[in-house]
Amino acid sequence: MFHYRWKAEVDQISASRRIAETNLPFYIKFLPVVNTLMKNKIAKTVKERMSNRLWVIGSNENTEDQITSSFHNLLSKLSLHLKDRKYIFGDKPSYADFGLWGQIYNSWTDPTPRKFIEEDYPDLLPWIDRMLNPKDEGSYESWDSLSNTLMPILKEELGEIFLPWTSEITASMSEGKEELSVIIKGKEFKHSIGGPQKYHVKSLAVLKSKFDSFKGNQTLENILTEANCLRFLQ
Incomplete structure (x- = not known):
């Protein structure tokens, strides 16, 4: 966004x-x-x-193609996932909806993203509108019901992009580095480290803490392993 x-x-x-x-x-x-x-x-x-502050979120000539490609991939995969359901996990909203909706809704309010969201990902529009006034309209679905369209998002956007990046941010900031370089999907993702990155350090720590409370849940660990997420949370 x-x-x-x-x-x-x-x-x-x-x-x-x-x-x-x-x-x-x-x-x-x-x-x-x-x-x-x-x-x-x-x-x-x-x-x-x-x-003049795009650099603080890692956007530069080296990274902008990867940023936009990832965003379009997310929109495409999420559009398919939400085509026949009200919320990400079923008939009631979750943290996943609020987290993604904030970025996507605010992108939609800007001219350039609004155009390609409405033209290329129209199945997202009901969800974008619904999340302005989210309601509990039923139950969450089972993993078997969700996995076909949700696993690609977990694997491609979290396991292959976000978690490798945020883990490297955490390591780099702990070492006092001013620049980050990490290989994402075979390409170098390199940018200066700005103050806002400290929030990613905090968010990764929260994710690890949340995961700790579910240790021993073999079903969850199997899902996270398949999504290439588990190693970043342990």
Whole structure:
């Protein structure tokens, strides 16, 4: 989401103006001229600052193709998975829905991602809308019911991309490195390490802690092994 939002001019303008709108005092809307001047000033500041900070999330000339390819693969796989179900694990929302929806919904609010989401992944749209007001509408499905379309997401996006990257971030930051280099799907993924990466260190620690509480669950371990995730959580 961050990459698309601050990469192209059209998305920078759209996002910065919306952010500026939310930061204006309520009474300013009654002063049209002042409203416009303040909005333009705030939007310009936001646009300049954020468009120069792509590096902090690892986006650069070396990584942008891998970032966009991964995002499109996720959208494609998730679209197939959600085609005939309301939420990722069945008929009620879970942390998985909230985590992915936040990124995808906010991407959809930007011009460039909105266009390709609506044109190429229309089966995601009901879920995007449903998650604005999520409800418990039934039960979670069994793994046998979910696995055919969920395992490819776990394997390709978590086991092959996210977990190798976030594990390397954790190791690199613990060693005080200022740059990360990790091989992802046979290609080097190299970028500077910024302050926001500390949140990935924390999130990986939480994932490991959560997994610890399920140690001995052979069914779960078999799933994580097949998805190439287990070794990053132990």
